[in-house]
Amino acid sequence: MKKIGIIGAMELEVEELKSRLDGAKVTKKAGMDFYEGTLGGAPVVVVRCGIGKVNAALCVQILADLFQVTHVINTGVAGSLNAKLDIGDILISKDAVHHDMDVTPLGYAPGIVPQLEESYFKADKRLAELALESCRKVNPDVHALMGRVVSGDQFIAKKEVKERLISIFHGDCAEMEGASIAHGSYLNGIPFVIIRAISDKADDSAEMDYPTFEKAAAAHCARLVADLVTAI
Ligand code: ADE
Secondary structure, three states: OOEEEEOOOOHHHHHHHHHHEEEEEEEOOOOOOEEEEEOEEEEEEEOOOOOOOHHHHHHHHHHHOOOOOEEEEEEEEEOOOOOOOOOOOOEEEEEEEEEEOOOOOHHHOOOOOOOOOOEEOOOOHHHHHHHHHHHHHHHOOOOEEEEEEOOOOOOOOOHHHHHHHHHHHOOOEEOOOHHHHHHHHHHHHOOOHHHHHHHOOOOOOOHHHHHHHHHHHHHHHHHHHHHHHHHH
């Protein structure tokens, strides 16, 4: 039987999904509240993991061990690294990489996790395609594309840092949890997809734009995820 883990870093990113849950049972673990119930008839566990890669990794492991989820969806906001992605648009993951993994002094390329077969963690193709279809259905006016998520424990708000993420990693959006969720899902053999709405341009305007647009961006994602879980 399918059971879908849905992770958002912030309350804003999961509050709408939580409000739509039927029969929610709450389990506390590692400082996180796991809401288990159904969303449009689909069995789900919705959780706010907190910001950053450590919180995100712990959360995936708990979803795997305690709830035996069969799929993982990460929803939230991100900064755009692609001129084709404007504020309010949606990026659906093709893959995800840690931009702050740096073992270059030992001869590894940036982002490569030594001794791991994969460092550009591939999203499940079917989940990504279904997410794109759901987006077209519920957010017909929102522009969506598939691309690369780059993650690190940093809020990107400087043009030079943004340029580095584009030139080295060919990233389409930057955020702070996706690659960890991808990495954890990969290690546990669980198909995943990351769905991020753009809240800022990850440059010198990001500090101003982010608080203005995060709410609307998160709402686009929540609507998409609510439809997607019924299609999986
Ligand atoms: N989440 C939303 N915008 C972001 C940015 N610019 N950097 C990192 N995470 C983000």
